[in-house]
Ligand code: 5GP
């Protein structure tokens with residue numbers, strides 16, 4: 304996708320603080336971290352949001368969760384972490400390429416689930 308900022312990070316056109324990459328998934332630190340640890344796990348295929356997951360692309364989404372588990376160990380998140388997906392306008396999604404936020408490093412509170 305030409306104008307997608309995450310597609311440009313995936314292609315290397317925009318630099319990122321990358322912590323993981325394989326054939327299907329990339330993970331990099333969020334540019335505006337909201338916790339001591341805050342990274343994004345992103346499938347390489349341009350899927351707009353969680354509302355667009357289908358049987359054809361769900362293997363990449365599943366891989367994201369395998370990667371989250373792997374990175375939780377790599378980043379030593381044994382005290383716990385939160386995975387967030389914002390889908391669409393009301394949820395505050397600002398980048399229309401599906402991604403999973405992983406937040407950790409402090410008590411995250413219990414206000415939203
Ligand atoms: P959303 O609001 O769509 O759930 O999350 C988008 C996230 O992407 C935000 O937390 C924002 O800080 C992050 N972000 C936006 N542009 C960039 C960028 O160019 N590089 C990095 N590393 N993160 C970005």
Ligand code: ZN
Nearest residue numbers: 307310349400
């Ligand atoms: Zn994209």
